[in-house]
Amino acid sequence: MMRKVLALGALSAAMATMAHAQIQNELERGEFFSWKLNGGSYTITGALNLGGTIDPQPAVSFFFTDANNDGLALDIVLNLGQLLGLDVDLEVPLIAQVVQSGSNSAIIRWSNTLNLDPNDPTFCIPVNLSGSTVNVQFIFVQGALQGLVERIGCQSDPLGELSQNVHLRITPNGGDANNFLRARGHVFCFVNPFTLAEANANSLSWIGYGGGLPKSLGNVNGDCTIDDADLLQVLFNFGSNDADTDTNDDGTVDDADLLTVLFNFGTSV
Numbered sequence: 001m002m003r004k005v006l007a008l009g010a011l012s013a014a015m016a017t018m019a020h021a022q023i024q025n026e027l028e029r030g031e032f033f034s035w036k037l038n039g040g041s042y043t044i045t046g047a048l049n050l051g052g053t054i055d056p057q058p059a060v061s062f063f064f065t066d067a068n069n070d071g072l073a074l075d076i077v078l079n080l081g082q083l084l085g086l087d088v089d090l091e092v093p094l095i096a097q098v099v100q101s102g103s104n105s106a107i108i109r110w111s112n113t114l115n116l117d118p119n120d121p122t123f124c125i126p127v128n129l130s131g132s133t134v135n136v137q138f139i140f141v142q143g144a145l146q147g148l149v150e151r152i153g154c155q156s157d158p159l160g161e162l163s164q165n166v167h168l169r170i171t172p173n174g175g176d177a178n179n180f181l182r183a184r185g186h187v188f189c190f191v192n193p194f195t196l197a198e199a200n201a202n203s204l205s206w207i208g209y210g211g212g213l214p215k216s217l218g219n220v221n222g223d224c225t226i227d228d229a230d231l232l233q234v235l236f237n238f239g240s241n242d243a244d245t246d247t248n249d250d251g252t253v254d255d256a257d258l259l260t261v262l263f264n265f266g267t268s269v
């Protein structure tokens with residue numbers, strides 16, 4: 001049995017070596033993305049006139065998903081409150097587009113524009129502005145982030161958010177035209193031309209990390225390769241419910257998890 005297992009592993013390794021992935025495929029394969037907004041500035045114009053700087057925010061992690069079903073599972077869902085440290089619970093899916101693709105670097109743009117129903121009470125949201133809370137009826141939200149994806153040595157997530165190692169770093173690219181957040185809304189949730197205000201966040205400084213090999217591919221120990229160590233961890237935990245070793249999150253470490261490790265055996269970053 002063990003010999004068969006190792007032979008299968010060697011075959012998978014040979015197959016894995018043949019694939020020369022574009023860097024965006026490696027980003028997609030990693031499934032997770034850690035991200036930190038280090039600062040920026042904002043202005044609010046219209047019914048309110050305010051401006052200031054955006055403080056560095058705690059790092060967050062995202063799971064890549066294919067929100068628009070275009071086959072590219074690099075979309076992320078941003079929570080505006082989480083992002084800006086404001087008392088806002090509004091989620092914006094950012095749809096990924098490959099601007100420039102390559103085997104050593106790529107440029108990915110995440111963007112979306114949401115037009116919200118001005119009569120929907122869901123979008124009347126308390127916003128904490130300079131210490132006072134103002135209810136705002138959001139009617140328009142637009143966001144874009146564009147990043148250069150580059151390889152770094154496979155290492156633990158520098159932002160400390162991901163349980164698997166990372167080997168890709170993403171830094172802002174394309175300036176303010178491609179890195180911004182914009183929102184329009186009516187203050188006091190009173191829909192009237194005189195209550196309309198627009199907020200713009202620019203000069204965004206951020207950093208992200210991703211890649212690596214996720215548990216779902218059989219990298220159960222989170223390092224930079226799928227090898228004997230993962231195989232042994234699965235065998236050692238076989239029949240248990242060990243969450244770290246359960247590659248498909250079905251509650252049991254069994255044949256399916258073993259096959260996942262074997263299928264991807266030899267893959268490394």
Ligand SMILES: [Ca+2]
Pocket residue numbers: 065066067068069070071072073074075095096
């Ligand atoms: Ca997509």
Ligand SMILES: [Ca+2]
Pocket residue numbers: 218219220221222223224225226227229230
């Ligand atoms: Ca591993």
Ligand SMILES: [Ca+2]
Pocket residue numbers: 246247248249250251252253254256257
């Ligand atoms: Ca399982």
